[in-house]
Amino acid sequence: MTAPTPPAGIKARLKLVRPGTGDHPGFTLNADLSLPGDRVSALFGPSGSGKTTCLRAIAGLERAADAYVAVNGEVWQDDAQDIFVPAHQRAVGYVFQNAALFTHLTVAQNLNYGRQRVPVAQQRVPLEQVVELLGLAGLMKRQPGTLSGGERQRVAIARALATSPKLMLMDEPLASLDAKRKAEILPYLEKLRDQLHIPIIYVSHASDEVARLADHLVLLDTGHVTDSGVTGDLMTRLDLSLAHGDTAGAIVQATISSHEPAYHLTLADFPGGRLCVPQQMMGAGQSLRIRIQARDVSLTLAPQTGTSILNILPVTVTALSDDSPGQMMVRLDATGTPLLARITRKSADTLGLATLQGTGQLVYAQVKGVAILGT
Amino acid sequence: MTAIILTLKLAGLTTVILLLLGTPLAWWLARTRSAWKGVVGAVVALPLVLPPTVIGFYLLVTLGPNGPVGQLTQALGLGLLPFTFAGLVVGSVLYSMPFVVQPLQNAFEAVGDQPLEAAATLRASPLDTFFSVVLPLARPGYLTATVMGFAHTVGEFGVVLMMGGNIPGQTRVVSVQIYDYVEALEYAHAHWLAGGLVVFSFAVLMVLYLLNPTGRRRSGRPGASA
Numbered sequence: 001m002t003a004p005t006p007p008a009g010i011k012a013r014l015k016l017v018r019p020g021t022g023d024h025p026g027f028t029l030n031a032d033l034s035l036p037g038d039r040v041s042a043l044f045g046p047s048g049s050g051k052t053t054c055l056r057a058i059a060g061l062e063r064a065a066d067a068y069v070a071v072n073g074e075v076w077q078d079d080a081q082d083i084f085v086p087a088h089q090r091a092v093g094y095v096f097q098n099a100a101l102f103t104h105l106t107v108a109q110n111l112n113y114g115r116q117r118v119p120v121a122q123q124r125v126p127l128e129q130v131v132e133l134l135g136l137a138g139l140m141k142r143q144p145g146t147l148s149g150g151e152r153q154r155v156a157i158a159r160a161l162a163t164s165p166k167l168m169l170m171d172e173p174l175a176s177l178d179a180k181r182k183a184e185i186l187p188y189l190e191k192l193r194d195q196l197h198i199p200i201i202y203v204s205h206a207s208d209e210v211a212r213l214a215d216h217l218v219l220l221d222t223g224h225v226t227d228s229g230v231t232g233d234l235m236t237r238l239d240l241s242l243a244h245g246d247t248a249g250a251i252v253q254a255t256i257s258s259h260e261p262a263y264h265l266t267l268a269d270f271p272g273g274r275l276c277v278p279q280q281m282m283g284a285g286q287s288l289r290i291r292i293q294a295r296d297v298s299l300t301l302a303p304q305t306g307t308s309i310l311n312i313l314p315v316t317v318t319a320l321s322d323d324s325p326g327q328m329m330v331r332l333d334a335t336g337t338p339l340l341a342r343i344t345r346k347s348a349d350t351l352g353l354a355t356l357q358g359t360g361q362l363v364y365a366q367v368k369g370v371a372i373l374g375t
Numbered sequence: 376m377t378a379i380i381l382t383l384k385l386a387g388l389t390t391v392i393l394l395l396l397g398t399p400l401a402w403w404l405a406r407t408r409s410a411w412k413g414v415v416g417a418v419v420a421l422p423l424v425l426p427p428t429v430i431g432f433y434l435l436v437t438l439g440p441n442g443p444v445g446q447l448t449q450a451l452g453l454g455l456l457p458f459t460f461a462g463l464v465v466g467s468v469l470y471s472m473p474f475v476v477q478p479l480q481n482a483f484e485a486v487g488d489q490p491l492e493a494a495a496t497l498r499a500s501p502l503d504t505f506f507s508v509v510l511p512l513a514r515p516g517y518l519t520a521t522v523m524g525f526a527h528t529v530g531e532f533g534v535v536l537m538m539g540g541n542i543p544g545q546t547r548v549v550s551v552q553i554y555d556y557v558e559a560l561e562y563a564h565a566h567w568l569a570g571g572l573v574v575f576s577f578a579v580l581m582v583l584y585l586l587n588p589t590g591r592r593r594s595g596r597p598g599a600s601a
Contacts, residue, residue, distance in 0.1 A: 061492050087495040088503075094496035100489045104511040113507070114497030163497060 008072055009037040010167065010199060014057045015066040029053050029064070029223040035216055037072045040193050040200045042214035042231070044207070044242070050223040051203040052097075055169045058201065059094050060087035071167045072199070091122070093160030093198075095170040099152040101144035107155050108140040114163035124164040125196065133195065134158045134188050150181035154188060161192070168192075168200040174209060182209075189213055190374040207247050211235060211291050212373040236338035238321040238331050243340060248329065249293035250339045251373070256286045265310075272334025276310040277370050289373040294329060294340035296368040301351055303364045311367035315339060317356045320348065328353075332365055339365060377544050378552040378568075385460070385548060386528040389467040393475040393524045394517070396468070401479035402505075420473050427470060431537025434466050438538070458540045463548075466534045475524040482516020483509065522583045526576055 012033040020026030029050045035041040043051040056062040058069055060076065063084065069077040076085045093114075101110050115127060131137055134154045144152060153173050160168060173189075174182045186209070193200060193213065204210050210217060210231065218228040219240065227234060232251040235242050242248065254268035254275060264279040268288050275290060282288070303312060315332040323329040328348045332339040348354070356363065404416055422430060438456040439445045445455055456462035486509055494504040510517075532550040539546035541555065549568055556565035 059496055061495065087492075088498050088500050090496075092496055094493070096489065096493065098489075100493040102490060102493070102508060102512075104508075104514075113494075113499075117498035117503075159497065 007070070010035040010041070010072070010201070011068065011070045012054070012058050013068040014054060014064045016053065016057060016062070016064040027053070027223060029057070031220065031223065031225050033218060033225065033228075035199070035201065035218070037199050038197055039215040040202055040213050041216040041218060042202045042204055042210040043218050043220055044204060044210050044214075045220035045226075046205060048222070049220040051205075051220055052171050053223075054220070055094070055171050055201060055203055058167070059092050059169055060085065060090050061094075074166065091118075091163070091166040093163055093165030093168045095153070095156050095160050095168070095173045097172045097175055099144075099149075099156040101147075101152055101155055101159070103144050105144075106140070107136065107142050107144065107147070110144065110155060110159050111136075111140075111162050114159055118163050122164060125161055125198075127162055130158045130161045133161075133191055148181070149177050150184050153177065153181075153185060157185075157188070157192070161196070161198075165198060168198050170200060170202045172203050172205070174206070175204075186212060187374070207235070207242060211249065211251055212289070233338065236331055236340050238319050238329055243294075243331070244321075244323050244329055246295060247293070248340055248342065249291050249296075250337070252290045252292060252337055252339075254288045254290055256280060256282055256284050256288055258284055270334075270337055272315070272337045272339075273313040275313075275367070275370060277372060280372065291371040291373050292339060292367055293369070293371070294342035296370075297332075297339060297341035298366045298368070299330065299332075299341055299343060299347070299351060299353070300364045300366060304366065307366070309366045309368060311370070313339070313365045313367065314362045315365045316360050317353055317363060318358065320353055320357055332363075334365070341365060378547055378549050379571075381460075381544065381546075382529055382548040382550075385463055385467060386525045388464055389471060389528045390475070390521055390524045392464070392468050393471060394521065397472065397475040397479050397520065397524075401476045402483055402509075404476070404480045405483035419476050422470050423473050427531065427533025428537055430470055431466065431534040434462075434469070434534065435538045438462060438465070457538045458542060458546060460545050463535060463539045463546055466538050467528045467531060470531055470534045471524050471527045474527045475520040478516045478519040478523060479513065482513035482519075485516075486512045518586060519583060522579055526579045530572065530576065 010033065012031070014029055014031050016029040018027040027050070031050060031054055033054065043054055045051055053062065057064040057067060066079050067077050068080070069075070075083055076090050077083060102113065105113065111127065111130070115123065134157060136154060136158055139147065139151060139155065144155070147155065157173065174185060177185065190213065202213060214231045216228070217231040217234045219226045219234065219242070227240060232253070234240060235248070236250050237243055252270050252275070254270040257267050257269045257274070259266050259279060261279070265276050266278070266280045268275050268277055268290065277288070277290060280288065313334050315334045317330060318333045319331040321329050323342055326345050327342055328345050330341045330343060330348070330353060332341060400419070404412060435457050436442050437444045438448070440449070440455055448454065448456060456465055490508050490512060491504055494508045499507060530550065532554070535546065535548055535551055541547050541551055549572060553565050553568045556568065
């Protein structure tokens, strides 16, 4: 009897019941994940939603009672067929929230610990590349106790990568860091995503990290998947809490078309139009991930002239929803790319946006500011 | 002199046996969620609270010609253990067990789950993890266990007297020898041995506190924190 070849991509059906004890209520995980096999997927949700438990079950650190886990054609667990590959035999790279470096080993020894346990034939990621990618050359002889939080986290990522994993699992690797250290590590994570083509499942409860890194997004709540899809789509879905509040915003994937060095500006095109962004050190044709926050977008019925705002995009109104008191969130469509605008209820009424909804009539989105998320 | 050599031999052998037996036992105690944990832990700790004469008495009875273990050793052709050096080793292993098992258990518990899980995700099998991660991290515990197990065996008296008797070169260890000297009113000899034990014990504990980084941290050096 031969089992059917498992599909490409990452499939994880996880069922797990943790009985409650005393003060702790029980927890039930019942999640069905289907993720792209070569991109960054984020598990997003409040604490206690089961994000970490999903990662632990995929890594085999915790045994889900009834589970199916397959990564790009390799079955790690299938309880229907009594398959359970123990954690140390799964080609997984796990980055713990608090790095979990071995304190009795130097940085170099930490990096080698996993790598030397992988057969040479399976070592696809050269150690030198990992060290370079995460900027660790100067730290190799240090003891973990002497490293800063950000450095520790970089070593932990490198240590996991050095095992040439078929899947990287990252459990809020930036949660223990302040904004400055976060900003220091994020570019490394982007390089990792763009250069190594190893699928990553990234757990986070910070929407800015998710916006920046994740291509695919899974929303978890109390152990259940509430929604999943392309990050840019989910972040602009007005029925989801992600698309509300001060940090809500859309993601635009654009291509650099030209530079205006005299003004220190770069022009980037996307299907919905052209955006002027702060000058980027990349050539034409390179792709650029841009975040446009809802609070930075205002709407006009006619295109404005004589304004200091450079980025004005023709859009249609696809949906409206209440946000905070007195504020409305408007979902816009810029020729296929969803955008968000947060405006006052009074403005929405004055412009008559409710009547425009779904009519396809053009309005104009004025974008006050953009944030470059990377490539 | 024979008493000193005999004592060192007994303490050394007991410590080695205890480290070998104590490691899996302490590991089990540190990791298990079984309901038996409390029972086994209490049994291991019994010598801490029982008078050594009680332990010696029961050992004598169990290992003696009519005791279950005594009948077993006889059936196996090993003879009887009481009043032999082997019997002393058995008694010392039981008597000093908490002094080895408890520091090891504490050290294993202090290692925690995280390094084990990290090692598992880095392809180390559980046995590999034990030798490459747990043992190095638990080193202070091993130092404490070795020193305490050794020193405590050197200092034992009641168990030896109850089940070892006082056979020169076989079971007459330093502590018993001191007792003999005092009985015979040979105070000068008793002083030499007793003073020697005091110096030895002090030196051992000094070494322990100087070498053991956890001990050092616990004692707290003012101004040492970065």
